[in-house]
Amino acid sequence: MPEAPQIRLIVKDLQPFVGQKIIKATTQEKDFEPKRLEGETIKEILVFGKQILIRLSDFTVRYHLLMFGKVKINESNEKGKLRLGLKFSKGEFSFYAGTIYYIDEPLDEVFDWTTDVMNPKWDATKALGKLAKHEDELISDMLIDQDIFNGLGNKGVNEALYRTKVHPASTVGALPINKRKEIIKEAVDFSFDYLDWEEKGVAKNHFSVYLKKTCPVHGTPIKHEEIGKNGRKCHWCDECQKVYA
Ligand SMILES: [Zn+2]
Known part of the structure; x- marks a missing residue:
């Protein structure tokens, strides 16, 4: 199971995507609408405990790795269920397993x-x-x-x-x-x-x-x-x- 320090390292590796525009968003999760992300520019990528937060114009994507979550950067050959794949003009990253949600409230109201x-x-x-x-x-x-x-x-x-x-x-x-x-x-x-x-x-x-x-x-x-x-x-x-x- 990934623990907070490992997730912090992943978030560090994701920082080059901050400021980049999402060209294509894909998922195998039926309850998650990826189209909302296309055309958005990533404002910030944060960590809260074992969760990765991707802040966009006026909403946030929350990815919880749970027991088997995996993040792949610039490679997409993972076998697990794709929760979210984001493509940019330079590079891509994908989240496998775990859970994914949108947050529409300000983050300070959601997270302590x-x-x-x-x-x-x-x-x-x-x-x-x-x-x-x-x-x-x-x-x-x-x-x-x-x-x-x-x-x-x-x-x-x-x-x-x-x-x-x-x-x-x-x-x-x-x-x-x-x-x-x-x-x-x-x-x-x-x-x-x-x-x-x-x-x-x-x-x-x-x-x-x-x-x-x-x-x-x-x-x-x-x-x-x-x-x-x-x-x-x-x-x-x-x-x-x-x-x-
Ligand atoms: Zn001892």
Whole structure:
């Protein structure tokens, strides 16, 4: 599943299309009218969590990659269902799988940028306040909650918990406030580290627990089990990470 740092890199690669006029728009999505896009000039290409936003004259296209979304730039040989293909006088790009919609409202009315862990408007205090309303929940379930930590994925959840020595089965209420703050900070820091590694193509070497066999500190086996209400796989070291319950 693509996570926010990877989507930020895609959006960076799409920037040359800003200011370009759309010559042809195609889709295999029956509920999406592509003709509306033809003749429009792209004003801005933005990211919100795991979504790509293409801002046009007075509306926006919202593409959510979900689990299997793929973006192809200047190549269109992908087998998945085409959600949107845009052609310009110079180049083209296509979105496969995921979901696509139009947004007619101003973006600030639709998106709360303060919930995006990688947005300059990210508000850690707000996240701390939201956590306080879910004291009975597991911290791993809360970290993946996109209304609180928008853009954080499985890697971010597990690596942030490893960095803060907190077991994924810990309950929010049992975590001291300072520990919660530390987890929030590491979730954000990890996202930026991940972006940096991904840019250099070395991300895989830098994970400590995600899909890893042994703990980098102890050399003991990393546990990979489903934890929490969503049956999401967690990755942790029993020696490093304490259960707060
Ligand atoms: Zn360990």
